[in-house]
Amino acid sequence: MATTNDSSASFEETDTRTDEMHSTIEAWIDELVGDVDAAQASDEFQEWLDVQSRFHDYSHRNTLLIKLQCPEATKVAGFNTWLNEFDRHVQEGEQAIWIWAPIITKQCPECENSPSYHEDIDCEYDETPPEEWSKGLVGFKPTAVFDISQTEGEPLPELETEATGDAEGLVPALTEAADELGVTVRIVDADEWAHGDAKGVCKQRDIHDFTPIVEAKARTNQADLAVTLIHEFAHALLHFDVDDEAERSKREVEAEAVAYIVGRYCGLETSGSAFYLAAWQDDEPESIQDRFGRISSTAEEIIDVIDG
Numbered sequence: 001m002a003t004t005n006d007s008s009a010s011f012e013e014t015d016t017r018t019d020e021m022h023s024t025i026e027a028w029i030d031e032l033v034g035d036v037d038a039a040q041a042s043d044e045f046q047e048w049l050d051v052q053s054r055f056h057d058y059s060h061r062n063t064l065l066i067k068l069q070c071p072e073a074t075k076v077a078g079f080n081t082w083l084n085e086f087d088r089h090v091q092e093g094e095q096a097i098w099i100w101a102p103i104i105t106k107q108c109p110e111c112e113n114s115p116s117y118h119e120d121i122d123c124e125y126d127e128t129p130p131e132e133w134s135k136g137l138v139g140f141k142p143t144a145v146f147d148i149s150q151t152e153g154e155p156l157p158e159l160e161t162e163a164t165g166d167a168e169g170l171v172p173a174l175t176e177a178a179d180e181l182g183v184t185v186r187i188v189d190a191d192e193w194a195h196g197d198a199k200g201v202c203k204q205r206d207i208h209d210f211t212p213i214v215e216a217k218a219r220t221n222q223a224d225l226a227v228t229l230i231h232e233f234a235h236a237l238l239h240f241d242v243d244d245e246a247e248r249s250k251r252e253v254e255a256e257a258v259a260y261i262v263g264r265y266c267g268l269e270t271s272g273s274a275f276y277l278a279a280w281q282d283d284e285p286e287s288i289q290d291r292f293g294r295i296s297s298t299a300e301e302i303i304d305v306i307d308g
Contacts, residue, residue: 035274062099073147080111088153096144107136161272163227170226177305198229202235212236227263234258261299
């Protein structure tokens with residue numbers, strides 16, 4: 001069995017090392033699955049879900065409009081929505097972000113227009129009066145929304161997912177391990193970070209060089225920075241060549257499970273991963289177990305490189 005101390009786990013250099021790693025990592029995944037169950041049932045998570053449900057899921061077109069006008073936007077809502085539902089008000093002088101909002105009203109069963117436009121185009125449908133028509137989408141209108149950064153007031157509930165612990169020397173060890181893992185790594189100063197709220201990203205160098213590049217936002221919490229690097233290393237190893245969006249979403253869960261395991265091996269407190277996975281994963285937590293093979297082998301690969 002793995003030996004442990006107050007800060008980290010270690011696996012002796014013996015003939016049984018591989019079996020010890022497998023059994024210990026499997027036990028840790030069992031614990032993570034249980035933690036995700038508990039996170040999903042917690043009042044904190046339910047409050048967070050309730051708030052998230054009140055933000056609209058915008059179309060690709062509106063998402064593009066938002067990013068073009070306010071690239072750093074993370075959560076947007078209308079003036080009255082911020083005020084009435086979240087007890088926040090738009091700060092004076094803030095510039096609106098304009099999107100297309102659907103117009104839902106009574107709709108002619110034949111021409112599918114609103115009553116007024118139905119009359120304007122002289123549609124001949126007259127089987128039922130307009131007051132009996134069903135409502136439907138008749139068009140779009142420009143509507144102003146504002147990002148949370150443009151508002152002030154009551155804070156929104158947050159899920160605490162930061163790793164903590166003694167990470168002295170771990171970030172340099174991870175950056176040195178990047179070459180052996182076939183990854184280029186960059187720590188980017190916060191004032192130069194171009195990826196919004198993301199703590200880290202994994203991308204390809206360019207259209208000709210498919211070497212993964214991992215970028216992480218610099219921060220004072222070195223334990224959290226280390227876990228972010230591990231998470232993005234896992235992305236590079238697990239799904240850098242995966243194009244299917246549904247599968248990429250599932251492998252996001254795998255990457256965080258790898259970060260949990262390697263972070264725990266290094267003696268860090270990574271229980272925040274349970275909230276992260278609860279927020280990411282629509283399926284049951286057992287799906288983490290179903291993907292145990294990839295999670296385990298990737299965690300072992302990163303641990304071996306760090307130890308080496």
